[in-house]
Structure formats: C-alpha cells, structure tokens
Amino acid sequence: MENNVTEFIFMGLSQNEKVQQLCFFLFLFFYMILMTGNFLIIMTIQRSPNLNSPMYFFLSFLSFVDICYSSVTAPKLIVDSQAKVKSISFAGCMVQLFFSHLFGCTEIFILTVMAYDRYVAICKPLRYMTIMDRKVCSVMVVTCWLGGFVHSFIQTILTVQLPFCGPNLIDHYFCDVHPLLKLACTDTYVVGLIVIANSGMISLSCFVILVGSYIVILLSFKTRSSEGRRKALSTCASHVIVVILFFVPCLFIYLRPSTTFTEDKMVAVFYTIITPMLNPLIYTLRNMEVKNAMKRLWIERLLDRKKRDSGVKLSGIGVASVVPVSTRVAGNKSTIIP
Secondary structure (H helix, E strand, O other): OOOOOOEEEEOOOOOOHHHHHHHHHHHHHHHHHHHHHHHHHHHHHHHOOOOOOHHHHHHHHHHHHHHHHHHHHHHHHHHHOOOOOOEEEHHHHHHHHHHHHHHHHHHHHHHHHHHHHHHHHHHOHHHHHHHOOHHHHHHHHHHHHHHHHHHHHHHHHHHHOOOOOOOOEEOOOOOOHHHHHHHOOOOOHHHHHHHHHHHHHHHHHHHHHHHHHHHHHHHHHHHOOHHHHHHHHHHHHHHHHHHHHHHHHHHHHHOOOOOOOOOHHHHHHHHHHHHHHHHHHHHHHOOHHHHHHHHHHHHHHHHHHHHHHHHHHHHHHHHHHOOOOEEEEEOOEEEEEO
C-alpha cells in the first residue's frame, strides 16, 4: 500500500476550550520551571569544585537529557493548546518519534547507571573512586547515548515503513508508536511484538536492575551505624522517587500489546513533563550539598555584581572630579573658572 498521509492531526489532551486554556498556562508554567531548574543544576555542578563526584557527573547529564526530552513534546503541546488545528507533517512526526525515544531511552539508562553508582558508593566505599573514575563514567554516559540511539532507530524504522492511507487523526499530543500503529493500513501484530520487546523489555529489565540494586543497598544497612544509614537513605531516597515517577508510567504504556487507551496521553504527561520538572526539585530539596553549592554560587554572583556596580560608581566619581566647577558663557565662547 502507498502512503497517502502527508500530515497528522493531534486530538490533544482535551477538546474543551476552557481545558485547553488551562493546559496552556499550566504546561507553560511547568516548562519554565523545568528549564530553569535543570539549567540551574547544570550550572551549579559545572561551577562548583566540591560537586565533582560521579553522582553529580551523572546528575548533570540527567538534567541535560530532561531538558532535551521535554523540549521534544512540551513546546508543541503548549502551542497546540491555542491552535484550532493541531497538525504536524509526516516527516515532523517521525522526527518527534525518533528524538522522544532517543532521549527517553537514554534517561532510562542514565537512571540505571546512577543506581549502580549509588550501589558502589554505599556497598564499596573504599574502592568507590577507583571503580567509578572519570574514564569509566564517561564510557557509561556514551554507552547510554548509544543504547538510546539504537533503540530509537529501531522504533523509527519500524514505524516509517508502515503504510498510512488514512485516517490521520492521532488521539495523543505527540507522535508515539502505539497511536501510529493504530492508524497503519496493515496488520501491525508483528511490529507490536517488536515494540514490546524493544521498549517494554528495556523498561522492565532496567527497572528490575534498579529494584535489585536498592534491595542490596537496603540489606547493607544492617552493618552500618545509625548515622551511616541516615546518610545512605537520604542519598538514595531522591533517586527512588524519580525512578518510581518515571518507570511506572513507562511500564504501563509500553509493556502491553499494541493497544491504545484514552488514559495513555495523561499517563505520558508524567514521564515527558512532570518527572523532568520534578527531578531538580527532588534532588535539590533532599541534597544539602547541592543546596549549599547553589547558595554559594548565587552569593558569589551577587558579590561580583556589587563589585561591578561599585566600580562603575567609583569610575563615575573619578570622571566627575575632573569636570570644571562652572563655566561662564560669553556669547558663543565659554571661559572655564577653576
């Protein structure tokens, strides 16, 4: 069959105009918090010498991926909330599909690597810096990106080769695999199984690894003092919250046959917008090192600004001091009186 579809039409989160207006302001607010919070974390880690451990190295990359991941879907959702026709070209849809899965899968792998980092830090503290040196961390991050690329490439190739002859109405707010399979003019059973094996099994296997790592960490608390347990729990608690908020919706969407529900787009909001927005708040509110580093960073910026302002004032006074006291004008000529 030939592909007769040149564009797709999104139904969005709601057809109600009042709800759409609410979505516009709500998600614009969420997106602004998301961008500000994640940029602030990246700046703080990059400019704070004391935040040089592998945990913060991975956290800075997580914030970068969150910015990219949400920017694939959130701006389009915000703009479409004010549009009567929420359209996207076929090529634009495939690009959105590719990058949403690229950044989403990369985030899954980075969260898994961060769990391994916490396991080594808590269970093997004496060998931590030897095992998790900068070269190993860099290789892990590159592997996360490569894994995300391979996953996304497979998803996109499977989808772009399907024939779409109409209709072109997508009951979603962005291009994802299951809504597109529903519109294909052919049997998508085999493709659906591959999608489950690809997206679903990646999410499930990483989730099992994460749960297993935290079970081992919890078991290791028996041999620690109360102060050691408190610090370890404080370090891991934020990560566990992020994992639950991100993985549970992903498993609900991708670990099932190729079917779509009306609730899917509401569930997708959690892992495309809500979790990336909450990540900076969760990590900073529960981490004293990050909070203290942010305070120092802003205090230094305020002091630098005051120094610049005072320097401008002093230079102004210096210029004013050499200006003549008064000038007597006589016709078109002026005489300076010291």
